[in-house]
Amino acid sequence: MARTTGSHSQITGPRVRAVATELFAQHGYAAVSMRKIAAEVGVQVGALYNYIPDKQTLLFDLMQEHMDALLAALEDDPDRPPIERLNHFVRFHIRFHHGRSDAVFIAYMELRNLTPENFARVEQLRKRYEDSLQAIIEAGRDAGVFRVADAKIATLAIIAMLTGVTTWFRSGGRLSLDEIEAQYWQLVCGALGASSEAS
Amino acid sequence: MARTTGSHSQITGPRVRAVATELFAQHGYAAVSMRKIAAEVGVQVGALYNYIPDKQTLLFDLMQEHMDALLAALEDDPDRPPIERLNHFVRFHIRFHHGRSDAVFIAYMELRNLTPENFARVEQLRKRYEDSLQAIIEAGRDAGVFRVADAKIATLAIIAMLTGVTTWFRSGGRLSLDEIEAQYWQLVCGALGASSEAS
DNA sequence: ACGATAACTGAACAGGTGTTCAGATCAAGG
DNA sequence: CCTTGATCTGAACACCTGTTCAGTTATCGT
Numbered sequence: 001m002a003r004t005t006g007s008h009s010q011i012t013g014p015r016v017r018a019v020a021t022e023l024f025a026q027h028g029y030a031a032v033s034m035r036k037i038a039a040e041v042g043v044q045v046g047a048l049y050n051y052i053p054d055k056q057t058l059l060f061d062l063m064q065e066h067m068d069a070l071l072a073a074l075e076d077d078p079d080r081p082p083i084e085r086l087n088h089f090v091r092f093h094i095r096f097h098h099g100r101s102d103a104v105f106i107a108y109m110e111l112r113n114l115t116p117e118n119f120a121r122v123e124q125l126r127k128r129y130e131d132s133l134q135a136i137i138e139a140g141r142d143a144g145v146f147r148v149a150d151a152k153i154a155t156l157a158i159i160a161m162l163t164g165v166t167t168w169f170r171s172g173g174r175l176s177l178d179e180i181e182a183q184y185w186q187l188v189c190g191a192l193g194a195s196s197e198a199s
Numbered sequence: 200m201a202r203t204t205g206s207h208s209q210i211t212g213p214r215v216r217a218v219a220t221e222l223f224a225q226h227g228y229a230a231v232s233m234r235k236i237a238a239e240v241g242v243q244v245g246a247l248y249n250y251i252p253d254k255q256t257l258l259f260d261l262m263q264e265h266m267d268a269l270l271a272a273l274e275d276d277p278d279r280p281p282i283e284r285l286n287h288f289v290r291f292h293i294r295f296h297h298g299r300s301d302a303v304f305i306a307y308m309e310l311r312n313l314t315p316e317n318f319a320r321v322e323q324l325r326k327r328y329e330d331s332l333q334a335i336i337e338a339g340r341d342a343g344v345f346r347v348a349d350a351k352i353a354t355l356a357i358i359a360m361l362t363g364v365t366t367w368f369r370s371g372g373r374l375s376l377d378e379i380e381a382q383y384w385q386l387v388c389g390a391l392g393a394s395s396e397a398s
Numbered sequence: 399a400c401g402a403t404a405a406c407t408g409a410a411c412a413g414g415t416g417t418t419c420a421g422a423t424c425a426a427g428g
Numbered sequence: 429c430c431t432t433g434a435t436c437t438g439a440a441c442a443c444c445t446g447t448t449c450a451g452t453t454a455t456c457g458t
Binding site for chain 1: 225226227228229230308311312346348349352353355356357358359360362363366367374379381382383385386387389390391392
């Protein structure tokens with residue numbers, strides 16, 4: 001037999017990406033074979049190549065989609081007060097990454113498995129995201145509401161701190177996502193020498 | 200030919216571990232074959248098994264050694280003021296991890312490639328390290344010098360923030376290690392609501 | 399009802415995987 | 429100087445790797 005009953009491109013296509021995301025996050029890109037992905041999708045290996053050109057491109061596409069979605073979802077209004085922009089960024093970052101932990105994991109862990117060209121492109125997207133936080137911090141520093149020695153370092157430190165949440169937070173634990181947000185907001189504010197009461 | 204001139208266990212043994220550390224960090228455990236390690240060491244594959252029982256144990260040993268060294272090097276004196284203990288922890292963390300970025304990378308990225316038993320053992324060591332920071336934070340909070348809502352979250356946030364340094368810091372860059380230390384000390388102090396002038 | 403084509407199978411390709419081991423070779427102790 | 433044992437080679441084992449493609453089948457527009 002060949003084509004199985006009820007199979008559609010619109011089902012199989014997204015499923016391949018979903019399965020790949022899950023397996024890559026769990027075992028790592030190099031440790032996951034095309035046959036394992038196919039088995040999980042419920043299809044033979046060859047069928048995968050109706051939806052992806054090759055394994056490397058699959059990985060790159062997953063990363064790029066994640067970064068694109070991240071950048072598209074972030075809304076920053078330069079006209080608002082820096083403290084409000086920061087508050088929005090912190091809460092956005094935690095909320096957006098929560099529930100997408102697989103994609104976050106891949107985007108941070110599998111960079112070394114990208115070809116140099118693909119790496120450069122993903123890295124560019126990441127830099128754009130970092131720059132948006134750095135702009136907020138610089139605006140706050142210039143306005144005199146943040147006390148920070150080096151905006152670049154503060155940016156990297158805060159993003160590392162916030163992204164760390166995805167490695168341990170699971171819904172239904174000791175604390176709710178709202179509480180997590182509030183705590184991290186306080187930590188970030190303190191780190192930047194701002195009062196967390198505002199905004 | 201078989202045994203080559205000038206080959207010694209005392210040279211080859213450590214070299215295998217050094218090469219493995221480098222390659223695992225660069226390409227990932229699953230992407231590095233025993234043959235690639237052997238080639239880099241300058242030996243045939245079979246020879247590696249004079250020094251390691253198998254690939255999995257090699258990975259585990261590298262991680263365990265790193266964590267053991269980390270725990271052994273950390274000196275914390277519960278009798279000193281919390282602010283001093285925190286200062287020492289922050290500077291120690293940054294200094295210890297700097298120059299060992301390969302081992303740090305492996306210890307954080309390759310956890311999923313450990314067998315369940317090995318994972319549990321490494322995780323226990325990591326928890327012990329986290330607990331030592333948490334103890335400092337709790338001591339400071341009880342003494343009224345730190346203002347922190349949840350000690351566990353503050354611990355995870357700070358460790359994530361500090362460990363992030365290894366992903367971007369390289370000697371000879373814009374800032375020296377001393378400057379990095381000072382900046383992170385300020386950030387950590389602020390996050391915990393303490394004055395960074397002390398200690 | 400039927401022809402076109404999207405969707406899939408099954409097999410093959412050339413090469414890579416971790417691990418084992420008999421045999422060759424060199425270093426060192428008596 | 430010669431034996432002993434550590435050290436390494438080279439080949440083999442059974443299996444897995446990403447990718448391709450001729451052939452088969454289900455679906456859909458007409």
